[in-house]
Amino acid sequence: NCSAGLGSSGTISQYACQRKTTLKNCNKIFTDAFDVLAEHFEFNENKGHCLAFMRASSVLKSLSYTIRNYRDLEGLACLGPQTKAVIQEILEYGNSLKVQDVLMDERYKTIKLFTSIFGVGLKTAEKWYRKGLRSLDEVKADTSLRFTKMQKAGLLYYDDIISSVSWEEAKAVGQIVKDACRRFDPDAAVVITGGFRRGKEFGHDVDFIITTPENGKEVGLLQKVLSELTYQGILLYYDVIDSTFDNAQIPSKMFEAMDHFEKCFAILKLKKELVSSKQSEKDINGKDWKAIRVDLVIPPMNCYAFALLGWSGSRQFERDLRRYANVEKKMLLDNHGLYDKTTFLSAKTEEDIFAHLGLEYLDPSERNA
Ligand code: DCP
Ligand code: MG
Structure with a gap:
């Protein structure tokens, strides 16, 4: 229940870190549209337009009221003629033609489908699209394609991974990861981050930060944890990225996409009996587990807060x-x-x-x- 647009104040910052944005979104009808357009521009590698729609979407998500008419936009940061035109269209007609077009667009739909496979990025998705591939079945059947180990796992566990992870499932995975870490270091800190830490009820994966109170003690922990999970028979896939972190490294190497901590992108086999709401549940094939995407990041304690x-x-x-x-x-x-x-x-x-x-x-x- 969002209150009506009672005078949009001009005090909303252009920076998300100066706005409070909870999960309660009063402007979903607009932000859903913006998110589609941002993704469309991302797929077309139009960074400027993509960013403009992402920023506009983010500003609207922070509002405590619903935009009900054009005047409600006065004084809001990050809204340009482009984004305002979409809002006006939705206010007038209930939806945006541009968004409808994108959602029907074959290239958009196909790139979205292909990039939903674990291990497939924009470049690969485009390559497959240009080859004329349009569906997962066509991708799987194309013998000329060479899949990475990650993509093979992504295709094998596709249905499980595409169905989002619930908080209940994330908690169950959290217990498994925590137990495995504590076996080797009783003082290990194991924290769920990402969307679940922000209070989301569903996510595409479960993100963990793992460290030890004593700086340096975290070295070697990940390997032991992975051996333990392998021994338990629940490590379906993993890819370890070694630490390239160097304490002496100063600002020049900043703003890279990925940090330098040791990390692991994994897929865990979660028994349904371990999820309180899903006890003794089996699907039609008698499968009593679900494949869950898990990211483990292992910073040293002195970087813990930043990580x-x-x-x-x-x-x-x-x-x-x-x-x-x-x-x-x-x-x-x-x-x-x-x-x-x-x-x-x-x-x-x-x-x-x-x-x-x-x-x-x-x-x-x-x-x-
Ligand atoms: N992150 C980032 N930049 C990246 C990748 C990740 O800033 N290129 C940060 C912000 C993300 C967090 O890491 O919120 C976790 O990444 P996820 O992709 O798992 O994102 P979420 O957990 O927020 O969403 P989801 O619910 O889809 O897992
Ligand atoms: Mg996540």
Whole structure:
């Protein structure tokens, strides 16, 4: 129940890290449209338009009222003629022709389908599209394609992975991962991050940050945990990315897509009996488990707060937090640290990082930008 657009204040920041964005979205009809258009431009590698729609969507998600007429848009940041035109169209006709066109577009539909396979990015999806492939069956049947190990797993467990992970399932996976870590280090910190930490009820995977109180003790832990999960027979797939993290590394290497911590992209076999609401459930083939995508990230303790903040998302929140640090504070922020010109600013908690940046602390549930 969102209140009517009682005077849009002009005080909404252009940065998601200065807005509170909970999961309650009063403007879903507009943000769904923007999210489709942003994705369409992403698929066409039009970064500018993609960003414009993502930012506009994010601003509307932060509003405590529903946009009911064009005047409600006055003073809102990040809305340009392009995004405003879509809002006006939806206000007038209930939907947007451009969005309808995109949703019907064969290229959009196919790229969306292919990139929904674990291990398939935009480049691969486009290549398959250009070959004339349009469905998963056609992809699987094409003997000229060479799949990576990740893509093979993605296709094998496609149905399980595409059905989203519930919080109940995430908790059950959390218990398994925690038990495995604590076996080797009783003091290991194991925290669920990503969308579940922001309070989402469903996600596409379960993200974990794992570390140890003593710096350096985390080295070797991941391998032991993976052996344990293998021994239990529940590690369906994994790909370990070794740490390329170097404490001496300073700002020049910033703003890379991926951080340098040791991490693992995995698929775990979750027994349905371990999920409280799904006890003794079997599907028609008698399968009593579900394949779940899991990301494990292992930073050293001195980077823990930065890693946690960086992996808690949302993506738009992270983007704006870095942009804010950079543009407004002339600092560099990434998943490893915060640099003020030449000084490394240390932080034990996320609160410390917000304080360094002069920002009011936002709870993870308020970072759903
Ligand atoms: N992240 C990021 N940039 C990336 C990848 C990840 O900033 N290129 C951060 C923000 C994400 C978090 O890591 O919120 C976890 O990534 P996910 O893709 O798992 O995103 P979510 O957990 O937010 O969503 P989902 O519910 O789909 O898993
Ligand atoms: Mg996630």
